[in-house]
Amino acid sequence: MAEPKPEPVKSIFEEPKKVIQKASEPIAKTNSGSKFSIKAALEKKEEIEKDKFSEVKDENLPSNHFSQTDIDREWGIFLKNIAKTNTLAYNAINTFKLEKSDEYQITVKYSSETAKGEFDKLSPEFFNHFKHKVNNFKIEIEYQTDLSIKKEVMTKRKIFEKFVEINPLLKDLDDLMRFDLT
Structure with a gap:
């Protein structure tokens, strides 16, 4: 009779073999392209700008008189504070002109759309302060x-x-001396 083969001795340090399961489909999602539309974002931005300051329209809100001097004084103070905290924004908006065009209307004159973008970030802070001040x-x-x-x-x-x-x-x-004007 043939002797049965002895089983190999298993060491306690050997790990049992694991069966690795493979996925039938890729686990990662495929990139379907961007869903961002520049045109839609611009249209949405215009809607937001219209509603930005049209908060609660109530007839019972105070409406005291203010003058161009009030606007100039508060704008100067605001610019000084911004110059200390945010020089980039200060350089963008320091040329803006704020004028009182009607009893309840202020016209903001700006030089470029980029500067207006910086002002849009800071304008709620300024106008909220100004409305409370006057x-x-x-x-x-x-x-x-x-x-x-x-x-x-x-x-x-x-x-x-x-x-x-x-x-x-x-x-x-200049032709004779060739000035260095760089």
């Missing part, structure tokens, strides 16, 4: 583009060209 909660805000308030960066070359307009001999001097 005790007038019926104030409406109107925006206008005004390219005349845009600040031009004056380089040495631009300053020199302005002087050349006044005195054309400076151009000859």
Whole structure:
């Protein structure tokens, strides 16, 4: 008779073999492309801008008189505070002009859409403070583009060209001396 084969001795350090199951379909989802639409986002933004300050319209809200001087004073204080805390926003909005155009209306004149975007982030803070300061909660805000308030960066070359307009001999001097106006 044949002797049965002895079973190999199992060590306590060997791990039992595990059966790995494979998925029949990919587990990760496929990328179906972007669902973001620029056109839809722009239309939604315009709707939000219309409703931004049209809060509760109640006839019982206080509506005290305010003047252009009040606007200028509070705008100056606001700009000083922003200059200390957020210089990027300050540089974008410091050229804005706020004018009282009607008894309950303030016109904000801005130079570019980018600057207006920065102002939109800060405007609720300013107008909320202003409404409480003058005790007038019926104030409406109107925006206008005004390219005349845009600040031009004056380089040495631009300053020199302005002087050349006044005195054309400076151009000859520049040709002779080759000024470094960079």
